[in-house]
Amino acid sequence: MRKIELLSPAGDLERLKVTLLYGADAVYIGGEQYSLRANANNFSIEEIREGCSFAHQLGKKVHLTLNIVFHNEDMDGVWEYIQDVVDAGIDAFIVSDPFIISYIKKKHPQVEVHLSTQNSTSNYEAIHFFEEEGVNRVVLARELSKKQIEEIIEKVSCDIEVFIHGAMCTCFSGRCALSNYVTNRDANRGGCAQVCRFSFENSDKKDFTFATKDMNMASYISDLIAMGVRSLKVEGRMRSLYYLAVVIGTYRAIIDDVYHHSLTDEKLKIYQERLDRVANRETSSHFFMKEADYTDQYYSGRSEVSNQDYLGQVISYDKIQKRLTFYERNYFEEGDTIELFTPGGEHLEFVVSNLYHEKEGEVTVARHPDDIYSLFLDTTIEIPEYSMLKIIKRH
Amino acid sequence: MKMIVEPSCKNFSYLSYCDGVILPLEGYAVESVCYYTIEEIEAICLEKNCQVFVKVNRNFFPEEMDSLRVVLKRLDSCGVHGVFFYDLAVLQIKREEHLSLSLVWNQTHMVNNYRTCDYYFDKGVSYALLGKEITLEEIIEIIQKSKICCMVEVVSLPSVAYSKRKLVTHYYQDLGESGSHELKVKEKITGDFYDVVEDDFGTCFYFDKITNGTTVLKDLMDAGCEYIVLREYGVPSFWELVMDTKKYLDGGCVSKEYIKKYQKLGDSTNFFFKKTIYKVK
Numbered sequence: 025m026r027k028i029e030l031l032s033p034a035g036d037l038e039r040l041k042v043t044l045l046y047g048a049d050a051v052y053i054g055g056e057q058y059s060l061r062a063n064a065n066n067f068s069i070e071e072i073r074e075g076c077s078f079a080h081q082l083g084k085k086v087h088l089t090l091n092i093v094f095h096n097e098d099m100d101g102v103w104e105y106i107q108d109v110v111d112a113g114i115d116a117f118i119v120s121d122p123f124i125i126s127y128i129k130k131k132h133p134q135v136e137v138h139l140s141t142q143n144s145t146s147n148y149e150a151i152h153f154f155e156e157e158g159v160n161r162v163v164l165a166r167e168l169s170k171k172q173i174e175e176i177i178e179k180v181s182c183d184i185e186v187f188i189h190g191a192m193c194t195c196f197s198g199r200c201a202l203s204n205y206v207t208n209r210d211a212n213r214g215g216c217a218q219v220c221r222f223s224f225e226n227s228d229k230k231d232f233t234f235a236t237k238d239m240n241m242a243s244y245i246s247d248l249i250a251m252g253v254r255s256l257k258v259e260g261r262m263r264s265l266y267y268l269a270v271v272i273g274t275y276r277a278i279i280d281d282v283y284h285h286s287l288t289d290e291k292l293k294i295y296q297e298r299l300d301r302v303a304n305r306e307t308s309s310h311f312f313m314k315e316a317d318y319t320d321q322y323y324s325g326r327s328e329v330s331n332q333d334y335l336g337q338v339i340s341y342d343k344i345q346k347r348l349t350f351y352e353r354n355y356f357e358e359g360d361t362i363e364l365f366t367p368g369g370e371h372l373e374f375v376v377s378n379l380y381h382e383k384e385g386e387v388t389v390a391r392h393p394d395d396i397y398s399l400f401l402d403t404t405i406e407i408p409e410y411s412m413l414k415i416i417k418r419h
Numbered sequence: 420m421k422m423i424v425e426p427s428c429k430n431f432s433y434l435s436y437c438d439g440v441i442l443p444l445e446g447y448a449v450e451s452v453c454y455y456t457i458e459e460i461e462a463i464c465l466e467k468n469c470q471v472f473v474k475v476n477r478n479f480f481p482e483e484m485d486s487l488r489v490v491l492k493r494l495d496s497c498g499v500h501g502v503f504f505y506d507l508a509v510l511q512i513k514r515e516e517h518l519s520l521s522l523v524w525n526q527t528h529m530v531n532n533y534r535t536c537d538y539y540f541d542k543g544v545s546y547a548l549l550g551k552e553i554t555l556e557e558i559i560e561i562i563q564k565s566k567i568c569c570m571v572e573v574v575s576l577p578s579v580a581y582s583k584r585k586l587v588t589h590y591y592q593d594l595g596e597s598g599s600h601e602l603k604v605k606e607k608i609t610g611d612f613y614d615v616v617e618d619d620f621g622t623c624f625y626f627d628k629i630t631n632g633t634t635v636l637k638d639l640m641d642a643g644c645e646y647i648v649l650r651e652y653g654v655p656s657f658w659e660l661v662m663d664t665k666k667y668l669d670g671g672c673v674s675k676e677y678i679k680k681y682q683k684l685g686d687s688t689n690f691f692f693k694k695t696i697y698k699v700k
Contacts, residue, residue: 198528
């Protein structure tokens with residue numbers, strides 16, 4: 025039985041490496057052109073090549089988004105670009121335009137083509153159409169129920185990918201041009217201004233917002249595996265390193281536990297708490313178990329939670345001196361209880377002591393984000409680069 | 420250049436001024452305000468002396484495939500001129516069932532380039548209703564370079580988004596109130612209004628400014644555009660507009676009076692002369 029794929033977003037090369045180290049089986053990235061996140065950092069051809077090389081050494085894959093809705097002018101140069109990214113080593117294209125799909129399948133049949141969720145594909149007949157075009161995988165619309173996904177999987181032969189975590193569109197993906205009308209930014213060419221998170225006003229001068237809560241499918245991973253879903257996709261090419269490390273690391277643990285028949289309610293509760301701590305919105309499973317209702321939206325405004333759990337990113341650990349060196353990210357003090365977690369899934373809780381700033385020497389507080397600090401830590405666990413520190417309890 | 424209209428009520432007395440009519444099929448169409456049963460459409464096909472196009476532009480779900488197949492076969496039998504579709508299931512079923520039904524590619528905001536139009540043409544799609552968010556220059560390039568028969572929506576309240584969520588019902592539920600299925604809301608920064616209209620399948624957003632494409636008709640005619648589309652919803656004195664437009668087209672699009680008269684529809688030319696951006700850094 026083929027193990028389900030955990031597919032992570034990566035907005036840049038560092039995120040690509042971190043998310044693969046934290047357990048993603050594949051990443052999806054955007055190049056500098058033709059991706060629906062035109063304002064993310066995105067990857068140059070050279071960075072794509074380096075990212076692919078890094079992934080392939082780990083036996084993992086890189087999918088490239090080429091999923092804008094093309095205008096006439098966008099076609100100029102796309103053929104050379106496709107050749108360049110194929111040469112750079114990508115494993116799959118994520119595409120919404122069927123003309124581009126047919127072109128890739130003819131010219132580069134060795135590269136997989138995945139139909140983007142931008143097409144909001146919600147039934148098996150539409151998938152049959154794309155199967156005949158050679159599409160290897162379909163990313164389903166996020167408006168489908170468990171039963172509907174099951175029926176689709178039963179009736180199609182291509183791989184099925186579903187979103188499991190992150191921000192949601194309010195409207196059908198691709199069937200929304202609110203951004204174009206309100207901000208003149210083209211939603212379907214990578215400029216979406218997320219107008220569905222703006223505040224409108226009704227005729228009574230009351231706020232009308234219709235922002236959607238985020239998706240969290242942690243409780244349903246075992247169902248999705250049993251249903252035969254091929255890939256579980258996390259949203260968020262513009263998310264932080266810390267967010268990706270926590271989310272991908274947590275889903276990695278859940279998936280592995282499902283396969284090892286060791287996922288207990290108690291463990292799931294811990295995993296869910298980890299995911300909740302990095303969420304800046306409430307979450308829901310939306311259409312999966314019921315028709316989405318008023319509890320899945322924010323109708324009268326909401327406050328974004330600013331998360332300051334993230335304390336530092338590990339640079340190295342000296343086993344002899346027992347010193348952990350890291351980039352500081354958020355304020356903390358000696359005496360605070362913090363947690364170290366590693367790409368390998370280790371979690372270690374300890375109290376901060378013997379804190380040093382690289383220039384100031386011994387200090388009692390870490391208060392300069394991006395500066396290098398070190399602290400005393402006595403442990404035998406492996407602590408590689410990109411391990412993370414987060415707050416558990418202020419003293 | 421032919422003119423087809425989508426009425427917002429079941430009044431066909433003016434249809435002799437049009438070349439065709441668009442009828443949204445009840446249960447299978449969205450982003451419209453007046454729907455027709457399959458029986459009504461079958462009857463209209465027998466009676467009317469104009470091209471009958473049917474809208475089947477919903478996103479469909481697995482449990483609806485059988486009924487979609489049945490209804491497409493009925494539309495095929497009753498001789499409709501074309502079927503507007505969004506969901507590729509419609510095209511796939513046409514292929515599987517070897518239907519002679521002509522299709523109109525109508526993926527709202529996605530019909531934006533001539534190569535993809537040609538792709539669909541090669542797959543057996545006859546027409547494309549071009550996206551409303553592209554410029555007149557882009558439209559003309561598509562018309563001139565594509566093999567497909569192009570349609571351009573020139574007068575309407577543009578539908579700008581569609582959600583599966585019942586956004587108005589849920590809004591009132593959240594407030595603990597009851598209300599209608601429609602809201603007019605103002606975007607606070609631009610001050611522009613949007614109509615939020617809920618139907619049986621979700622919620623549609625309309626931009627509350629009429630797209631006034633009367634000034635681009637000559638350009639479209641000169642470019643060889645084969646169809647223009649006018650939609651009644653939200654457009655005052657619509658049938659007078661239809662009759663005047665018919666005369667304007669028949670006269671070769673030279674009447675300055677027509678242009679002057681329809682300045683009253685407002686100055687929104689939508690994206691005909693406004694290019695969207697997508698990189699803001």
